[in-house]
Amino acid sequence: MKLNTRITKMLGIDLPIIGAPMFLVSYPDLVVAVSEAGGIGCFPSLNYRSPEQLKDGLQEIRSKTKKPIGVNLILHKSHNPNWSKQLQVVLDAKVELLITSLGSPRTVVNEAKSVGAKVFCDVTTLKHANIVAKAGADALIAVAQGAGGHAGNISPFSLYPYLKKKQVYQLSRRVQFLAVHRCWPLFR
Template sequence: MPSADLLSRFRDRLSLPLIAAPMFLVSGVELVVAACRNGVIGAFPTVNCRSPEQLDEWLTDIDGRLKTHSDVSGKPAAPVCANLIVHRSNARLAQDLQVLLRHRPEMVITSVGSPAPVIEPLHEAGALVFADVASIRHAERAVAAGADGLVLLTAGAGGQTGWLNPFVFVRAVRAFFDGPLVLAGGIADGHALRAAEALGCDLAYMGTKFIATRESMADERYKHMLVTSSADDILLTTAFTGLQTNMLRPSIEAAGLDPDNLPQRGAIDIAEDIDIGARENRPKRWKDIWSAGHAVSGVGELLDADEMIARTVAEYREASAHIRLG
């Protein structure tokens, strides 16, 4: 089915072809609601909730706050999108899935594994299922499993990232898949978002700039570090997770570690690598050692999500006008 047919169910509710990326320990109720009421798809990982019960509470709260919302043009809110970790290490997968099925989401993104086990029940509940992928081979497998859309993790994405150039990745996948594509990595403003569309994508992720909004759950020190950092401060390393991960060098230094002398493979036990006192006070990845994408160079100040999205809309319109004039 062509991408336009799949996305037509909610395209007119979007102010931008944009997803506020689901980010561990960052995306919560306030950020999702702010994104959706401004015409941006609001996504969050279900594991950000302490339990399946809290996931149910979050979805109920978000739905209640958005149900009667419309923006100045009268459009209803953009969709809410849950992100399911489908790897076998997620002991809550089955329970979280059942919660989602009760809430009948419009869109779900699967991560860290094949979407195959959850596609049928989510389709029966009316959801579009997008799978995030970091290689052409994984994209082919997700399409074969029945994913409706793909999130292409490219070299510029924050956190656990891809490694392919976005131009190459998008065009290679477009050669065999005509469904919805989402570009993840390097989207710092409306100009980059318009470029992603010109490349062949239907939507894009914006993550790092949403971390630096007042509605995000991120530590205030984290937010301010993003403002003072640039793309030169991003370090690609396997040291903390065992997978290729884009992390902020200043946060590694603040934890007492040398960014230029980290293990090459495998998550390190920080308490054994740094003498900082009691083990319970040791720095923790994600909570003390923070991630960001190459788009950090586009973070200039802390903003409300409303203002950040409004600026992105203006940039996107400017970029679109230039393309038409060209």
């Protein structure tokens, strides 16, 4: 089955499913499974402690699938001092999607677009959304309260409509809007 949406066309995938880049969860087998199922499997670069290990992880994934994959890069130096080296590894591997978190994506957007990759950026406020839209991001990922990871503290019931109204329709019609509501627990 193949669905025709802005996201599937943009990423060259069959289904509008982005396998979340979850720290210490999204390893090669999960990334490959999501991509092979028609979505795009993603993982955080911080799952690998060095740029060399990241390169090895990407080679393992590429040996198992030729489908599009994505990598999440945390751009804040205090959280990820190797982000610029990791970016180069990801660009060399021709990863189709980069997801940025915690920092300005300006450098990533320019370098990723030069090799044909798409850039989606996590945002938690309108201020963040404005920064990434002006930097040239292809999509905003609205990360609200309860989403897990580096989530904002605003309810998804107010953040999503507000960002969609203010950001997507007024600032730039070319920027895609994605919403992350919550990471559901495995057990209740």
